[in-house]
Amino acid sequence: MSDRKSNRLILPGLIAVTLVAASAVYLLRPSESVASQALDKAQSTSKLQSLAELDGKAPTNRKLDVQTWTTAEGAKVLFVEAHELPMFDVRILFAAGSSQDGNVPGLALMTNAMLNEGVPGKDVSQIASGFEGLGADFGNGAYRDMALVSLRSLSDSDKRDAALALFDDVIGKPTFPADSLARIKNQILAGFEYQKQNPAKLASIELFKRLYGDHPYAHPSEGTPESVPAITVQQLQAFHAKAYAAGNAVIAVVGDLTRAEAEAMTAKVSAALPKGPALAKIAQPTEPKAGLSRIEFPSKQTHLLFAQLGIDRADPDYAALSLGNQILGGGGFGTRLMSEVREKRGLTYGVYSGFSPMQVRGPFMINLQTRAEMSGGTLRLVEDVVADYLKTGPTQKELDDAKRELAGSFPLSTASNADIVGQLGAMGFYNLPLSYLEDFMKQSQALTVEQVKAAMNKHLSADKMVIVTAGPTIAQKPLPPPTDKPAEQPLGVPEH
Amino acid sequence: MSDRKSNRLILPGLIAVTLVAASAVYLLRPSESVASQALDKAQSTSKLQSLAELDGKAPTNRKLDVQTWTTAEGAKVLFVEAHELPMFDVRILFAAGSSQDGNVPGLALMTNAMLNEGVPGKDVSQIASGFEGLGADFGNGAYRDMALVSLRSLSDSDKRDAALALFDDVIGKPTFPADSLARIKNQILAGFEYQKQNPAKLASIELFKRLYGDHPYAHPSEGTPESVPAITVQQLQAFHAKAYAAGNAVIAVVGDLTRAEAEAMTAKVSAALPKGPALAKIAQPTEPKAGLSRIEFPSKQTHLLFAQLGIDRADPDYAALSLGNQILGGGGFGTRLMSEVREKRGLTYGVYSGFSPMQVRGPFMINLQTRAEMSGGTLRLVEDVVADYLKTGPTQKELDDAKRELAGSFPLSTASNADIVGQLGAMGFYNLPLSYLEDFMKQSQALTVEQVKAAMNKHLSADKMVIVTAGPTIAQKPLPPPTDKPAEQPLGVPEH
Numbered sequence: 001m002s003d004r005k006s007n008r009l010i011l012p013g014l015i016a017v018t019l020v021a022a023s024a025v026y027l028l029r030p031s032e033s034v035a036s037q038a039l040d041k042a043q044s045t046s047k048l049q050s051l052a053e054l055d056g057k058a059p060t061n062r063k064l065d066v067q068t069w070t071t072a073e074g075a076k077v078l079f080v081e082a083h084e085l086p087m088f089d090v091r092i093l094f095a096a097g098s099s100q101d102g103n104v105p106g107l108a109l110m111t112n113a114m115l116n117e118g119v120p121g122k123d124v125s126q127i128a129s130g131f132e133g134l135g136a137d138f139g140n141g142a143y144r145d146m147a148l149v150s151l152r153s154l155s156d157s158d159k160r161d162a163a164l165a166l167f168d169d170v171i172g173k174p175t176f177p178a179d180s181l182a183r184i185k186n187q188i189l190a191g192f193e194y195q196k197q198n199p200a201k202l203a204s205i206e207l208f209k210r211l212y213g214d215h216p217y218a219h220p221s222e223g224t225p226e227s228v229p230a231i232t233v234q235q236l237q238a239f240h241a242k243a244y245a246a247g248n249a250v251i252a253v254v255g256d257l258t259r260a261e262a263e264a265m266t267a268k269v270s271a272a273l274p275k276g277p278a279l280a281k282i283a284q285p286t287e288p289k290a291g292l293s294r295i296e297f298p299s300k301q302t303h304l305l306f307a308q309l310g311i312d313r314a315d316p317d318y319a320a321l322s323l324g325n326q327i328l329g330g331g332g333f334g335t336r337l338m339s340e341v342r343e344k345r346g347l348t349y350g351v352y353s354g355f356s357p358m359q360v361r362g363p364f365m366i367n368l369q370t371r372a373e374m375s376g377g378t379l380r381l382v383e384d385v386v387a388d389y390l391k392t393g394p395t396q397k398e399l400d401d402a403k404r405e406l407a408g409s410f411p412l413s414t415a416s417n418a419d420i421v422g423q424l425g426a427m428g429f430y431n432l433p434l435s436y437l438e439d440f441m442k443q444s445q446a447l448t449v450e451q452v453k454a455a456m457n458k459h460l461s462a463d464k465m466v467i468v469t470a471g472p473t474i475a476q477k478p479l480p481p482p483t484d485k486p487a488e489q490p491l492g493v494p495e496h
Numbered sequence: 497m498s499d500r501k502s503n504r505l506i507l508p509g510l511i512a513v514t515l516v517a518a519s520a521v522y523l524l525r526p527s528e529s530v531a532s533q534a535l536d537k538a539q540s541t542s543k544l545q546s547l548a549e550l551d552g553k554a555p556t557n558r559k560l561d562v563q564t565w566t567t568a569e570g571a572k573v574l575f576v577e578a579h580e581l582p583m584f585d586v587r588i589l590f591a592a593g594s595s596q597d598g599n600v601p602g603l604a605l606m607t608n609a610m611l612n613e614g615v616p617g618k619d620v621s622q623i624a625s626g627f628e629g630l631g632a633d634f635g636n637g638a639y640r641d642m643a644l645v646s647l648r649s650l651s652d653s654d655k656r657d658a659a660l661a662l663f664d665d666v667i668g669k670p671t672f673p674a675d676s677l678a679r680i681k682n683q684i685l686a687g688f689e690y691q692k693q694n695p696a697k698l699a700s701i702e703l704f705k706r707l708y709g710d711h712p713y714a715h716p717s718e719g720t721p722e723s724v725p726a727i728t729v730q731q732l733q734a735f736h737a738k739a740y741a742a743g744n745a746v747i748a749v750v751g752d753l754t755r756a757e758a759e760a761m762t763a764k765v766s767a768a769l770p771k772g773p774a775l776a777k778i779a780q781p782t783e784p785k786a787g788l789s790r791i792e793f794p795s796k797q798t799h800l801l802f803a804q805l806g807i808d809r810a811d812p813d814y815a816a817l818s819l820g821n822q823i824l825g826g827g828g829f830g831t832r833l834m835s836e837v838r839e840k841r842g843l844t845y846g847v848y849s850g851f852s853p854m855q856v857r858g859p860f861m862i863n864l865q866t867r868a869e870m871s872g873g874t875l876r877l878v879e880d881v882v883a884d885y886l887k888t889g890p891t892q893k894e895l896d897d898a899k900r901e902l903a904g905s906f907p908l909s910t911a912s913n914a915d916i917v918g919q920l921g922a923m924g925f926y927n928l929p930l931s932y933l934e935d936f937m938k939q940s941q942a943l944t945v946e947q948v949k950a951a952m953n954k955h956l957s958a959d960k961m962v963i964v965t966a967g968p969t970i971a972q973k974p975l976p977p978p979t980d981k982p983a984e985q986p987l988g989v990p991e992h
Contacts, residue, residue, distance in 0.1 A: 084629070085630070085631040085650070085655070086582070086631075086650065086652070087631050129911045129912065132911065132912040132914070133580070133911070133912060134581070135581040135582075135583050154581070154582065156582070159581070186845060189845070190845050190846075193797065193845070193865075196795070196796065196797075197693055197694065197695065197795060198693065199693065298794040299692070299693055300692065301689065301692075349682060349685070349686050349689070350686075369689075415625045415628065415629070416625065416628040416629060418628070
């Protein structure tokens with residue numbers, strides 16, 4: 001039951017179903033960067049279902065002693081020594097996400113997906129069983145800002161050296177075998193087929209197109225049905241040579257290694273990569289045109305997506321916006337949106353809002369689904385909740401609760417080596433100070449109601465929403481009146 | 497980026513999309529048992545994209561020295577000592593799959609999913625960070641025949657003892673907290689909502705209903721929109737006490753442990769479980785009524801599923817059927833079905849067939865999707881290919897190729913500890929002899945064309961197919977004539 005097998009092999013039986021599901025996940029993967037998510041996790045209170053969970057249970061924070069240096073080839077390294085377990089984690093982030101696709105949508109993701117399909121003398125099977133036989137886990141992924149590779153291995157030197165030698169081959173000498181390319185293209189194309197039946201995905205694709213226009217964030221990381229079949233091995237090789245260059249990389253390392261061992265290891269990893277500088281930064285997107293697009297989709301439910309351009313990672317207002325969003329719709333239960341749309345009116349299972357700060361301005365988004373005949377009313381209700389929140393700002397109690405939740409969830413951000421390596425990678429990739437997590441916490445805890453309100457109004461406007469819906473055109477019903485006694489089940493359920 | 501987080505937490509941003517995708521996978525998971533799949537993997541040639549891959553690359557088989565004993569409480573243990581890595585894998589299989597749901601569909605899956613949500617003194621977060629902090633991986637899952645829990649841990653005694661202590665609590669003393677139950681129910685219900693837009697899933701649910709009627713395999717493991725909301729903590733406790741009893745368990749262990757250590761460990765694990773005997777075996781299903789059911793679904797593609805009752809794990813014809821199916825549609829490229837439906841006519845991305853031998857007769861299934869206006873012709877084409885294959889049997893060359901592929905893929909079945917523990921679990925659960933894998937290989941290699949043909953005809957009939965389609969009712973077009981020069985892309989693609 002190794003992942004290698006379930007991802008790679010065609011099994012007899014109910015295979016097509018599995019393939020479809022796997023593709024779906026691949027393609028539905030949130031569009032923001034992984035590191036961005038890692039930081040969001042750290043800062044979000046959404047780990048907690050309720051305040052009650054906090055009581056006396058928060059693990060103690062691990063104080064991060066982050067060491068940093070640059071390799072001879074120009075890769076930035078961040079390292080935390082941790083000897084509790086005889087293991088280490090390494091993660092390399094390249095500015096090699098789909099925003100670097102140029103005029104070949106899907107190129108970055110395909111390059112990343114092909115890294116472990118072949119190296120000199122080894123095919124995909126031998127690479128996978130090589131890592132498995134050493135008890136090591138290899139991982140990779142590509143998003144809008146970045147592509148990444150990761151390795152978790154035992155730190156004992158015989159296991160470590162062998163795992164790193166294979167890892168270095170995978171990141172530095174991929175052979176991009178033609179049969180693997182054909183297979184992966186087929187999987188992605190099957191995913192596109194599947195998307196046609198997925199209104200949430202269709203709406204998301206349209207939203208990014210509307211929000212980003214000609215900007216490199218506009219197209220999906222997985223490419224398009226037109227672009228994917230045409231991608232060649234030569235294009236993959238050229239993209240690898242340019243975008244996986246040492247100068248375009250950030251290496252994060254956490255675990256059972258001394259500083260000297262970490263230096264030797266990262267020197268070797270860096271030397272294994274193609275030589276070259278960092279890629280040029282992408283430009284900021286321009287403001288989109290607000291308004292509504294409808295996607296006609298036969299279903300009983302309608303998906304609603306609302307978005308505006310948000311902020312980039314460097315924005316000084318992030319702490320204020322993060323707390324502000326937490327209260328609006330970022331925190332799961334008890335938020336303004338959840339309370340008005342779900343709890344008082346039973347219109348949805350869940351409604352969420354969030355900023356995705358990226359290299360340049362990432363989206364602020366709200367999403368939910370509701371019964372088709374209530375979708376018009378629900379859309380206006382969401383708009384009203386946002387407008388009202390921007391007008392009045394949070395209450396002191398809401399802010400206090402949000403700060404308390406944040407303080408409670410913060411220690412979890414460095415609870416395990418895997419968490420820490422994610423944090424380090426994001427800090428390095430987005431050029432954040434090493435004190436970023438502590439700074440963020442201090443800033444957040446000092447914020448006033450007025451400051452949060454001002455930041456939300458500076459970055460969001462009730463009348464600037466880009467909205468996409470996906471659902472059927474049917475007669476609309478008025479919303480039920482709000483109630484203080486929430487229905488046991490949202491309205492959507494009894495129809496099954 | 498630990499799994500714990502991505503599964504459990506609500507993130508800001510594109511959350512709903514992720515949730516939907518995650519639920520989809522959970523619910524789309526193939527219906528056969530994991531162990532059954534593990535064995536199928538070992539026996540299938542589908543790991544290989546082509547015969548060319550075999551040349552000189554097959555890893556050598558690990559000779560399995562399987563030791564076996566029974567614990568004081570009645571759990572069967574299978575153990576393989578392997579000191580290459582300082583780790584071990586343990587997997588416990590309970591006859592606690594959805595075929596034990598009784599009149600509460602979803603009970604078995606929910607019980608399994610709730611095991612790691614709470615133990616005395618620890619909530620779900622603390623359990624997850626407990627395992628993570630020890631470098632250990634916990635896993636669980638529930639299917640039609642079985643429910644399972646697994647642990648991979650470092651074998652060093654301080655890490656091992658702590659990881660096992662937590663593991664023992666999770667399997668032996670789950671507290672089934674009410675807030676977790678509400679959350680998991682919500683996820684499953686959201687998944688049902690999502691299923692309504694998934695024609696492959698709708699077709700699969702209908703097929704199992706048609707194939708199994710009143711039998712416990714008929715309903716989906718995840719339950720139904722009616723049954724799930726009503727499941728109570730008391731029902732979970734009662735199911736756990738009965739179905740997770742030591743006498744109903746098989747414990748598979750592989751790794752860096754001595755026999756004495758493995759005995760001590762499994763004794764402790766077994767003692768941690770509720771006391772009790774094995775559950776009664778379920779009855780064999782009765783023959784279903786052949787024929788076609790149509791599910792009306794708005795789409796450009798139509799899903800086609802064909803099925804008959806196949807065999808149980810104990811059936812002596814399994815080797816012959818497995819090879820026979822390999823040639824018909826089990827092996828990916830180059831099978832009869834793939835050649836006729838995809839390669840010669842470009843009607844689909846893929847078409848697959850397979851037996852899923854289970855505790856009692858599992859399904860034989862064929863599935864594919866095709867353009868809606870070709871679905872009628874494609875359905876008849878698949879029927880014709882099956883009928884023709886049953887009539888003529890495989891050619892000598894097809895059989896020789898299939899045997900050669902099988903021999904090449906066989907060593908992979910024991911390539912890693914994770915593979916081995918999967919094999920051991922299945923052998924124990926299905927009461928297979930310890931020489932099962934070798935026996936299967938010898939049997940397979942000795943089979944003649946006539947024997948394979950006879951076995952296929954004994955268990956399958958061209959006129960007994962239960963067929964379910966999901967797609968739109970539209971005017972049908974005739975199929976294109978077959979060609980020897982396959983189209984670059986299946987017909988479905990250019991429409992995007």
